[in-house]
Amino acid sequence: xxxxxxxxxxxxxxxxxxxxxxxxxxxxxxxxxxxxxxxxxxxxxxxxxxxxxxxxxxxxxxxxxxxxxxxxxxxxxxxxxxxxxxxxxxxxxxxxxxxxxxxxxxxxxxxxxxxxxxx
Amino acid sequence: xxxxxxxxxxxxxxxxxxxxxxxxxxxxxxxxxxxxxxxxxxxxxxxxxxxxxxxxxxxxxxxxxxxxxxxxxxxxxxxxxxxxxxxxxxxxxxxxxxxxxxxxxxxx
Numbered sequence: 001x002x003x004x005x006x007x008x009x010x011x012x013x014x015x016x017x018x019x020x021x022x023x024x025x026x027x028x029x030x031x032x033x034x035x036x037x038x039x040x041x042x043x044x045x046x047x048x049x050x051x052x053x054x055x056x057x058x059x060x061x062x063x064x065x066x067x068x069x070x071x072x073x074x075x076x077x078x079x080x081x082x083x084x085x086x087x088x089x090x091x092x093x094x095x096x097x098x099x100x101x102x103x104x105x106x107x108x109x110x111x112x113x114x115x116x117x118x119x
Numbered sequence: 120x121x122x123x124x125x126x127x128x129x130x131x132x133x134x135x136x137x138x139x140x141x142x143x144x145x146x147x148x149x150x151x152x153x154x155x156x157x158x159x160x161x162x163x164x165x166x167x168x169x170x171x172x173x174x175x176x177x178x179x180x181x182x183x184x185x186x187x188x189x190x191x192x193x194x195x196x197x198x199x200x201x202x203x204x205x206x207x208x209x210x211x212x213x214x215x216x217x218x219x220x221x222x223x224x225x226x227x
Binding site: 062 | 120150152154156160161162163164167173203205207208209214215216217218219220221
């Protein structure tokens with residue numbers, strides 16, 4: 001069974017940092033692209049970042065570029081999102097989402113972890 | 120970057136057919152994917168490449184895409200279909216993955 005489990009969310013002050021993790025199981029992690037997608041309270045889905053199977057290709061939404069860094073460790077079956085210079089508008093549930101090889105959609109999602117940026 | 124427009128809400132009587140639209144500039148030339156999100160849950164892939172259903176998704180869910188509008192059709196709607204529905208595509212010009220604003224389906 002495919003499982004994606006996010007962790008690392010919490011309350012952080014504006015300007016602070018947080019590191020999210022996603023632990024994957026039930027599939028060969030190195031065969032899939034991985035993403036972070038977020039959802040602000042009561043709002044819609046927003047794609048945040050993509051990392052290719054090898055980690056060579058990385059893309060970010062304009063809203064987080066320069067502040068967030070995505071990474072993966074295929075040996076540890078994990079994905080991470082380092083979030084710096086956090087703003088109130090970064091408050092959201094952050095989902096880890098899998099994409100099949102070179103496919104432009106998300107076929108499995110984790111349950112999400114809540115990040116709250118507030119003083 | 121590319122913009123996808125969905126109606127905020129759609130209402131339908133039980134047993135009827137619901138149609139949820141997703142508008143975009145020449146969207147018919149692009150590949151569109153659909154997700155269902157029930158309250159408090161993570162999104163679930165419903166349809167990919169306009170018409171393909173993942174394993175386990177009922178045939179009641181179907182999609183189409185032409186011109187400036189992609190459509191998700193749900194036939195024989197039941198209370199269990201109440202959810203938010205999102206369209207999504209990959210914008211090659213910006214290398215961004217784009218979601219529509221979402222449509223809340225209410226079963227009357």
